[in-house]
Amino acid sequence: MIRLATWNVNSIRIRLQLLEKLVEKENPNLICLQEVKAKEADFPFEDIKKLGFENIALYSMPGYNGVAILSKLPLDNIAQHQHVGKDDARHISALVDNKFEVHNIYVPAGGDVPDAKINPSFEHKLNFVDEAAKFFSTKNSKPRVLCGDFNIAPSENDVWSHKALLQTVSHTPIEVEKLENFFKRGKFADAIRAYFSESEKIYSWWSYRNHNWATNDKGRRLDHVWVDKELLPAITKAKICKYFRAEQRPSDHVPVIVELKI
Protein backbone atom coordinates (compact mmCIF):
# COMPACT_ATOMS: atom_id res chain seq x y z
CA MET A 1 0.00 0.00 0.00
CA ILE A 2 1.34 3.40 -1.00
CA ARG A 3 0.29 6.55 0.78
CA LEU A 4 1.72 9.33 -1.34
CA ALA A 5 1.69 12.92 -0.16
CA THR A 6 2.68 15.78 -2.47
CA TRP A 7 3.29 19.17 -0.91
CA ASN A 8 4.78 22.47 -1.95
CA VAL A 9 6.43 23.04 1.40
CA ASN A 10 7.84 26.53 0.65
CA SER A 11 11.10 26.03 2.58
CA ILE A 12 11.79 22.67 4.20
CA ARG A 13 13.69 24.27 7.06
CA ILE A 14 10.82 26.54 8.11
CA ARG A 15 8.30 23.71 7.73
CA LEU A 16 10.03 20.84 9.56
CA GLN A 17 7.50 20.81 12.38
CA LEU A 18 4.61 20.75 9.94
CA LEU A 19 6.28 17.91 8.05
CA GLU A 20 6.39 16.03 11.33
CA LYS A 21 2.68 16.74 11.79
CA LEU A 22 1.97 15.47 8.28
CA VAL A 23 3.72 12.20 9.10
CA GLU A 24 1.87 11.93 12.42
CA LYS A 25 -1.61 12.76 11.12
CA GLU A 26 -1.62 11.24 7.65
CA ASN A 27 0.98 8.49 7.88
CA PRO A 28 2.36 8.73 4.33
CA ASN A 29 5.15 6.37 3.31
CA LEU A 30 6.15 8.43 0.27
CA ILE A 31 6.36 12.24 0.26
CA CYS A 32 7.13 14.49 -2.68
CA LEU A 33 8.13 18.01 -1.71
CA GLN A 34 8.47 21.07 -3.92
CA GLU A 35 10.16 24.39 -3.20
CA VAL A 36 12.44 22.98 -0.53
CA LYS A 37 14.52 26.17 -0.95
CA ALA A 38 17.67 24.69 0.56
CA LYS A 39 20.93 23.65 -1.01
CA GLU A 40 22.09 20.12 -0.29
CA ALA A 41 24.37 21.19 2.58
CA ASP A 42 21.41 22.87 4.32
CA PHE A 43 18.89 20.09 3.73
CA PRO A 44 17.81 18.45 7.03
CA PHE A 45 18.55 14.83 6.06
CA GLU A 46 18.95 13.64 9.65
CA ASP A 47 15.68 15.14 10.93
CA ILE A 48 13.82 13.54 8.05
CA LYS A 49 15.45 10.15 8.56
CA LYS A 50 14.37 10.34 12.21
CA LEU A 51 10.78 10.65 10.99
CA GLY A 52 11.19 7.23 9.40
CA PHE A 53 12.10 8.28 5.87
CA GLU A 54 15.45 6.57 5.35
CA ASN A 55 15.46 7.02 1.59
CA ILE A 56 15.79 10.55 0.27
CA ALA A 57 16.23 11.76 -3.29
CA LEU A 58 17.06 15.43 -3.60
CA TYR A 59 17.52 17.84 -6.47
CA SER A 60 18.14 21.27 -5.03
CA MET A 61 19.85 24.61 -5.54
CA PRO A 62 20.44 27.62 -3.28
CA GLY A 63 17.46 29.81 -2.53
CA TYR A 64 14.90 28.76 -5.09
CA ASN A 65 12.92 25.76 -6.25
CA GLY A 66 14.20 22.32 -5.20
CA VAL A 67 12.33 18.99 -5.15
CA ALA A 68 12.74 16.01 -2.85
CA ILE A 69 11.34 12.50 -2.58
CA LEU A 70 11.17 11.11 0.96
CA SER A 71 10.44 7.41 1.18
CA LYS A 72 10.06 4.56 3.61
CA LEU A 73 10.30 2.20 0.63
CA PRO A 74 13.44 1.62 -1.43
CA LEU A 75 14.24 4.19 -4.11
CA ASP A 76 16.23 3.20 -7.18
CA ASN A 77 17.14 4.80 -10.50
CA ILE A 78 17.04 8.29 -8.99
CA ALA A 79 17.23 10.84 -11.79
CA GLN A 80 17.30 14.63 -11.94
CA HIS A 81 15.71 16.03 -15.07
CA GLN A 82 16.27 19.31 -16.87
CA HIS A 83 13.75 21.01 -19.12
CA VAL A 84 14.09 24.04 -21.37
CA GLY A 85 17.87 23.85 -20.92
CA LYS A 86 17.79 24.97 -17.29
CA ASP A 87 19.44 23.17 -14.36
CA ASP A 88 16.95 24.64 -11.92
CA ALA A 89 15.88 21.76 -9.68
CA ARG A 90 12.28 21.23 -10.77
CA HIS A 91 11.96 17.54 -11.61
CA ILE A 92 13.25 14.40 -9.92
CA SER A 93 12.16 10.81 -10.33
CA ALA A 94 12.78 7.43 -8.74
CA LEU A 95 11.68 3.83 -9.00
CA VAL A 96 9.75 3.03 -5.82
CA ASP A 97 9.99 -0.47 -4.36
CA ASN A 98 10.79 -1.74 -7.87
CA LYS A 99 7.08 -1.31 -8.66
CA PHE A 100 6.39 2.11 -10.13
CA GLU A 101 8.15 5.31 -11.08
CA VAL A 102 7.33 8.49 -9.20
CA HIS A 103 8.00 11.86 -10.84
CA ASN A 104 8.01 14.91 -8.62
CA ILE A 105 7.63 18.12 -10.63
CA TYR A 106 7.64 21.82 -9.85
CA VAL A 107 6.36 23.70 -12.88
CA PRO A 108 7.51 27.36 -13.13
CA ALA A 109 4.96 29.78 -11.67
CA GLY A 110 5.16 32.03 -14.71
CA GLY A 111 5.22 35.54 -13.28
CA ASP A 112 2.33 37.98 -13.33
CA VAL A 113 1.70 38.91 -16.96
CA PRO A 114 0.20 36.14 -19.09
CA ASP A 115 1.97 37.14 -22.30
CA ALA A 116 4.96 35.10 -23.48
CA LYS A 117 6.14 37.97 -25.70
CA ILE A 118 6.76 40.36 -22.85
CA ASN A 119 7.15 38.06 -19.86
CA PRO A 120 10.06 35.56 -20.06
CA SER A 121 8.78 33.70 -16.97
CA PHE A 122 5.50 32.97 -18.70
CA GLU A 123 7.30 31.85 -21.84
CA HIS A 124 9.46 29.58 -19.69
CA LYS A 125 6.37 28.07 -18.08
CA LEU A 126 4.67 27.33 -21.41
CA ASN A 127 7.83 25.80 -22.85
CA PHE A 128 8.40 23.74 -19.71
CA VAL A 129 4.93 22.20 -19.96
CA ASP A 130 5.45 21.45 -23.66
CA GLU A 131 8.77 19.75 -22.94
CA ALA A 132 7.25 17.75 -20.10
CA ALA A 133 4.50 16.61 -22.48
CA LYS A 134 7.14 15.38 -24.90
CA PHE A 135 9.16 13.77 -22.10
CA PHE A 136 6.19 11.70 -20.92
CA SER A 137 4.74 10.84 -24.32
CA THR A 138 6.84 7.70 -24.71
CA LYS A 139 5.90 4.29 -23.36
CA ASN A 140 7.55 3.31 -20.08
CA SER A 141 8.41 -0.14 -18.77
CA LYS A 142 7.10 0.65 -15.26
CA PRO A 143 3.84 2.43 -14.48
CA ARG A 144 4.23 6.11 -13.66
CA VAL A 145 2.86 8.41 -11.00
CA LEU A 146 3.35 12.13 -11.59
CA CYS A 147 2.82 14.63 -8.86
CA GLY A 148 3.76 18.07 -7.75
CA ASP A 149 2.98 21.73 -8.02
CA PHE A 150 1.97 22.15 -11.65
CA ASN A 151 1.07 25.82 -11.06
CA ILE A 152 -1.97 25.44 -13.32
CA ALA A 153 -5.58 25.00 -12.24
CA PRO A 154 -7.13 23.51 -15.38
CA SER A 155 -10.86 23.16 -14.68
CA GLU A 156 -13.55 25.70 -13.88
CA ASN A 157 -13.97 24.08 -10.50
CA ASP A 158 -10.25 24.12 -9.78
CA VAL A 159 -10.56 27.87 -9.13
CA TRP A 160 -12.89 30.01 -7.01
CA SER A 161 -14.05 31.94 -10.09
CA HIS A 162 -13.41 30.79 -13.64
CA LYS A 163 -14.49 34.13 -15.07
CA ALA A 164 -12.44 36.26 -12.71
CA LEU A 165 -9.26 34.27 -13.32
CA LEU A 166 -9.31 33.88 -17.11
CA GLN A 167 -6.48 36.39 -17.39
CA THR A 168 -4.69 35.37 -14.25
CA VAL A 169 -1.55 33.27 -14.60
CA SER A 170 -2.40 29.67 -13.56
CA HIS A 171 -5.83 29.63 -15.21
CA THR A 172 -5.39 31.26 -18.65
CA PRO A 173 -6.67 29.32 -21.67
CA ILE A 174 -3.18 28.85 -23.13
CA GLU A 175 -1.84 27.29 -19.91
CA VAL A 176 -4.90 25.07 -19.54
CA GLU A 177 -4.57 23.95 -23.16
CA LYS A 178 -0.92 23.05 -22.70
CA LEU A 179 -1.55 21.17 -19.46
CA GLU A 180 -4.43 19.25 -21.06
CA ASN A 181 -2.22 18.36 -24.01
CA PHE A 182 0.42 17.07 -21.56
CA PHE A 183 -2.25 15.04 -19.77
CA LYS A 184 -3.70 13.56 -22.97
CA ARG A 185 -0.40 12.78 -24.68
CA GLY A 186 0.78 10.91 -21.60
CA LYS A 187 -2.56 9.04 -21.32
CA PHE A 188 -2.79 9.93 -17.66
CA ALA A 189 -5.67 9.81 -15.22
CA ASP A 190 -6.30 12.51 -12.61
CA ALA A 191 -6.10 10.67 -9.29
CA ILE A 192 -7.71 13.51 -7.36
CA ARG A 193 -10.67 14.17 -9.64
CA ALA A 194 -11.28 10.43 -9.69
CA TYR A 195 -12.33 10.91 -6.09
CA PHE A 196 -14.14 14.24 -6.34
CA SER A 197 -17.01 15.12 -8.66
CA GLU A 198 -16.13 17.45 -11.57
CA SER A 199 -18.69 19.90 -10.20
CA GLU A 200 -17.10 20.18 -6.77
CA LYS A 201 -14.74 23.09 -6.19
CA ILE A 202 -11.48 21.80 -4.75
CA TYR A 203 -8.34 23.80 -4.00
CA SER A 204 -4.83 23.09 -2.76
CA TRP A 205 -3.49 26.67 -2.57
CA TRP A 206 -4.64 29.90 -0.97
CA SER A 207 -2.56 33.07 -1.35
CA TYR A 208 -0.58 34.41 1.58
CA ARG A 209 -1.79 37.84 0.53
CA ASN A 210 -5.29 37.17 1.74
CA HIS A 211 -5.58 36.95 5.49
CA ASN A 212 -9.23 36.03 5.16
CA TRP A 213 -8.38 33.01 3.01
CA ALA A 214 -10.67 30.75 5.07
CA THR A 215 -13.80 32.89 4.77
CA ASN A 216 -13.13 34.17 1.24
CA ASP A 217 -11.96 30.75 0.09
CA LYS A 218 -10.41 32.16 -3.07
CA GLY A 219 -8.31 29.08 -3.71
CA ARG A 220 -6.91 27.27 -6.70
CA ARG A 221 -6.03 23.63 -7.33
CA LEU A 222 -2.41 23.88 -8.42
CA ASP A 223 -1.14 20.61 -6.98
CA HIS A 224 -1.84 17.42 -8.84
CA VAL A 225 -1.38 13.68 -8.85
CA TRP A 226 -1.63 11.95 -12.21
CA VAL A 227 -1.24 8.23 -12.77
CA ASP A 228 -0.91 5.99 -15.79
CA LYS A 229 -4.43 4.90 -16.69
CA GLU A 230 -3.66 1.31 -15.78
CA LEU A 231 -3.09 2.46 -12.17
CA LEU A 232 -6.46 4.17 -11.81
CA PRO A 233 -8.17 1.08 -10.34
CA ALA A 234 -5.39 0.88 -7.74
CA ILE A 235 -6.37 4.20 -6.17
CA THR A 236 -8.25 3.68 -2.93
CA LYS A 237 -8.30 7.22 -1.58
CA ALA A 238 -7.58 10.86 -2.36
CA LYS A 239 -7.50 13.70 0.10
CA ILE A 240 -6.63 17.37 0.25
CA CYS A 241 -5.38 18.37 3.68
CA LYS A 242 -6.96 21.82 3.87
CA TYR A 243 -6.42 21.95 7.63
CA PHE A 244 -2.71 22.50 6.99
CA ARG A 245 -3.45 26.01 5.70
CA ALA A 246 -4.71 26.94 9.16
CA GLU A 247 -1.59 25.81 10.99
CA GLN A 248 0.96 28.20 12.49
CA ARG A 249 3.37 29.43 9.81
CA PRO A 250 1.72 27.45 7.02
CA SER A 251 2.85 26.93 3.47
CA ASP A 252 0.48 28.57 0.99
CA HIS A 253 -0.03 25.07 -0.47
CA VAL A 254 -1.51 22.13 1.47
CA PRO A 255 -0.55 18.47 1.18
CA VAL A 256 -2.48 16.35 -1.31
CA ILE A 257 -2.66 12.64 -0.58
CA VAL A 258 -3.38 9.61 -2.73
CA GLU A 259 -3.52 6.02 -1.54
CA LEU A 260 -2.67 3.28 -4.02
CA LYS A 261 -2.91 -0.46 -3.64
CA ILE A 262 0.23 -1.50 -5.44
Next chain:
DNA sequence: ATGGTGGAAGGTCCA
Protein backbone atom coordinates in the same frame (compact mmCIF):
# COMPACT_ATOMS: atom_id res chain seq x y z
C1' DA B 1 -2.72 50.17 -11.57
C1' DT B 2 -1.58 48.59 -7.17
C1' DG B 3 -0.89 46.21 -3.02
C1' DG B 4 -1.40 42.64 -0.19
C1' DT B 5 2.48 38.29 2.44
C1' DG B 6 6.19 35.01 2.81
C1' DG B 7 10.98 32.91 2.15
C1' DA B 8 15.93 33.14 1.09
C1' DA B 9 19.52 35.76 0.13
C1' DG B 10 22.30 39.37 1.27
C1' DG B 11 21.63 44.92 -0.02
C1' DT B 12 16.42 41.89 -4.24
C1' DC B 13 14.22 38.17 -6.58
C1' DC B 14 10.67 34.99 -6.85
C1' DA B 15 6.25 33.17 -5.71
